[in-house]
Amino acid sequence: MSEFKSNNAVIKWIEYRMPIFSFLDDAIGRGYPTPRNLNYWWNFGSLAGVALVIMIATGIVLAMQYTPHATMAFDSIERIMRDVNYGWLLRYVHSNGGSFFFLVVYIHIFRGLYYGSYKEPRELLWILGVVILLLMMATAFMGYVLPWGQMSFWAATVITNLFSAIPVFGDQIVTWLWGGFSVANPTLNRFFSLHYLLPFVIVGVVVLHIWALHRFGSNNPIGIDAKGPQDKIPFHPYYTIKDAFGFGVFFIAFAAVIFYAPNLFGEPDNYVEANPLATPAHIVPEWYFLPYYAILRAIPNKLLGVVAMFGSILIYFVLPWIDRSPVRSARFRPIYKQFFWIFVADCVLLGYVGANPPEGQFLLIGRLATAYYFLHFVIVFLLSYLERPRPLPSSISEPVLKGGGAAAGAAAKPMEKV
């Protein structure tokens, strides 16, 4: 177990009664051996954690000034923007923080897909990650409703109406969700309550996610297990400093948007107060929901559309059993690697289609892209049997320490000087 030692009397006194210091040391300190070859794509897990903390911190302060009432919510946000000290900053950090949180998490997920991080023995770690994604989506959706602008109101109407597709009980379920016969004040109240609750549920699942991670440690770009101590380095100081540098880069991008393009991800319509009598010309969700929105609208049957939309995420729960290839990293899977990038392009294309009205060419492209989205998982299943992976290196430290292809490639990038 932990090699943690301290000469500080206070620390020793606490450690004896509650070994929190050795616990932390094992979690993110010298006691947590980590593959030595993680690249910068591995920064996005800790970045997601930072984004979550930022969202909770700003959200708690915003809630002190926000009024969850249909007639007052919109004006209370404007009061935050105008009269609360640095309220504009808190609000812009929170509203853009959602976008950055999703951006970071999506990169984190694609990293996992590329390097096969979902494979045995990390299936449960992956499943917990999918649970976090679903919780994030629910939280983000309900948070978007709170400003009670036109887009808030109509997004809430469209999305809650999806549940009416449920056979037999659909309409009753929607009435139950709304707390009435349309999206109105009771809906806003419960969304506020749940928007405050769910982030703490996310924190709980994140703890489980990290717990599961620590069972076998991080996957790595080569995707083979560590063979011995020479393959690993202590998390601190190597990855604490590398993550800290990543935080800096993240904050620069985040600050650039907050201070110079704070409404970049927003819809102008959401600066118009909610009006149940006037429907906006185009109802679009936030960018991070656009691919799912495209899938929903690609299918002419409402129930099947809803099933496909939720299915597009739920399918990740069984991905570890769809992809049966024993090789994790796409570096050694020449065909899977190509299909991975086509899949990324398909997701981006779905997002683009989702931002446009489902007519003419967009409807056709949306349907093709949706079909391909699900076809990808069939391809992944077939590739497990058809693809011939490249030979794997015998250990992590072999290509790192003895030169060779990987080291030559990395030498061109000073950040990964090896």
Next chain:
Amino acid sequence: MKKLLTVAAAVLAFGTGAAQAAEGTALPEYHWSFNGIFGTFERPELQRGFQVYREVCSACHGLRLVAFRDLAALGYSADAIKALAADYTFKDGPNDQGEMYEREGRPSDHFPSPFPNEKAAAFANGGSAPPDLSLMAKARKGGPDYVRALLMGFEEAPAESHIPEGLHYNIYFPGHQIAMPPPLSADAVEYSDGTPATVEQMATDVAAFLMWAAEPTLEQRKEMGIKVLIFLLVFTGVLYAAKRKIWSDLH
């Protein structure tokens, strides 16, 4: 893969063209003083814009999220704001006898809306209520560019278009049929600083004023942003150097 990209690019090009056709004419761009990283509002421009709002727009449009005290940011003195607020009458109460009474406006009051409610506003304006302008510069695509263009976009309707009674032709309004009659005409206001009051000048000034009204903290935001970014760039540089140093013993 390459083919896929070509298709995607073609779709993009076609898509934006179609979107533009639906949205109406492209907005003429204007170089606002508040654009860019170092952008700030110009006080004389805001004051002129406020004058246009007060003498022209406020007949039909409210500005309910802006308080008189906020005008200090435009360069008005406390006394001037007090005097300005006192020009307005507000219903207040109830007093100790339980009666409502009228009083002079105070700097803490917000701009009163010209109509008692939306129904009254719609009734007085042929069925469509003039929207409140507090957030107008953020509530439309194009922001202040759109506001400025719209105010200059009233033209003779083309022969083939049929503009219904009570609507007006505007090249920048989505659908081109706007209920608002052309609000500005040359010399509609007389600027105290002697600037000639052309339609373009007034449209520009009031659009800048409405941008301030929609985002009064814009200057504070941009000023803080520079400091934050400089700090972050230096700090991230230090972190990068530390990372290089710490990792050097591994290689």
